[in-house]
Amino acid sequence: MAKxxxxxxxxxxxxxxxxxxxxxxxxxxxxxxxxELAVPTGLRLPTILRHLSVLEGAGLVTSQKDGRIRSCAFxxxxxxxxxxxxxxQRQLWEARLDRLDRYVMTLxxxxxxxx
Amino acid sequence: MAKxxxxxxxxxxxxxxxxxxxxxxxxxxxxxxxxELAVPTGLRLPTILRHLSVLEGAGLVTSQKDGRIRSCAFxxxxxxxxxxxxxxQRQLWEARLDRLDRYVMTLxxxxxxxx
Numbered sequence: 001m002a003k004x005x006x007x008x009x010x011x012x013x014x015x016x017x018x019x020x021x022x023x024x025x026x027x028x029x030x031x032x033x034x035x036e037l038a039v040p041t042g043l044r045l046p047t048i049l050r051h052l053s054v055l056e057g058a059g060l061v062t063s064q065k066d067g068r069i070r071s072c073a074f075x076x077x078x079x080x081x082x083x084x085x086x087x088x089q090r091q092l093w094e095a096r097l098d099r100l101d102r103y104v105m106t107l108x109x110x111x112x113x114x115x
Numbered sequence: 116m117a118k119x120x121x122x123x124x125x126x127x128x129x130x131x132x133x134x135x136x137x138x139x140x141x142x143x144x145x146x147x148x149x150x151e152l153a154v155p156t157g158l159r160l161p162t163i164l165r166h167l168s169v170l171e172g173a174g175l176v177t178s179q180k181d182g183r184i185r186s187c188a189f190x191x192x193x194x195x196x197x198x199x200x201x202x203x204q205r206q207l208w209e210a211r212l213d214r215l216d217r218y219v220m221t222l223x224x225x226x227x228x229x230x
Contacts, residue, residue, distance in 0.1 A: 004133040016127035018119040021200070028207035076208050079201060085136070086194060086201075092143035093191050 007059070011082050014058035019043065020051045024060060027074035034063070034070045122174070126197050129173035134158065135166050139175060142189035149178070149185045 014020055023037050038048040052072065055061040059078040063070050129135055138152050153163040167187065170176040174193040178185050 004137075006133075008136065009131055009133060012127045012131035016124055016131055018121075018124060021123065022119075025204065025207065028204045028211070030211050074208065076204070079204070083201065086198065089140065089143045089191070089194070092140065093189065096143070096145050 005081065005085075007081055008085060010058040011060070011078065014054050014060055015082075017051065017054075019048075020055055023048070023051060023055065023072075024074060027061060027072055028076070031071055031073040034072060037072060120196065120200075122196055123200060125173040126175070126193070129169050129175055130197075132166065132169075134163075135170055138163070138166060138170065138187075139189060142176060142187055143191070146186055146188040149187060152187060 015024075019041050022041060026032055026037055026040070034045065034048060034052060037052070038045055041048065052061065052063060056063060060075055061072050062075060063072040130139075134156050137156060141147055141152055141155070149160065149163060149167060152167075153160055156163065167176065167178060171178060175190055176187050177190060178187040
């Protein structure tokens with residue numbers, strides 16, 4: 001069994017909320033001020049700041065304050081552990097299918113060997 | 116902005132828990148009884164059944180009861196929406212990098228044109 005990876009907990013949790021995914025999709029297009037992130041959600045700034053804090057905690061976003069404006073940027077490299085996890089599951093799954101394939105081939109071969 | 120996809124909420128939420136990821140990784144290797152899934156977690160059966168219900172809700176696992184044994188199977192196709200979402204973000208991000216590249220190339224070209 002794989003060791004528990006708290007980074008994955010934070011990552012999947014951050015992405016489980018539609019507002020946070022919306023904010024990330026906006027930031028994937030380029031940096032934006034928090035106020036700009038808030039507009040399409042229709043949510044108030046304190047709510048958006050709470051979502052931002054979850055995204056920052058998962059390493060998906062960085063933000064910095066310049067005077068009265070807090071500007072945010074996407075960190076695409078933070079998605080890597082998730083991609084690795086997905087790939088690990090795919091490999092386990094495909095290894096299983098390969099084993100099944102070989103087993104079926106053996107059965108078919110054994111069947112052909114018999115008269 | 117992308118439409119809200121509740122399926123993604125359920126998927127990411129299901130994967131945000133280490134026990135549920137452990138159960139999935141075991142099932143990616145092949146079907147297993149609930150009791151077998153419980154052993155490496157050290158958790159009691161009612162807790163495992165609650166986790167199983169979240170995994171089933173997200174479409175990641177199916178289970179069926181045969182007499183006293185409930186056996187579970189992984190549904191790898193349920194991970195597809197997540198893969199699609201990741202790919203969408205990657206494309207947005209890369210389109211942005213391409214635009215930046217073109218902009219820098221233009222600046223360099225303009226710089227070369229001037230004496």
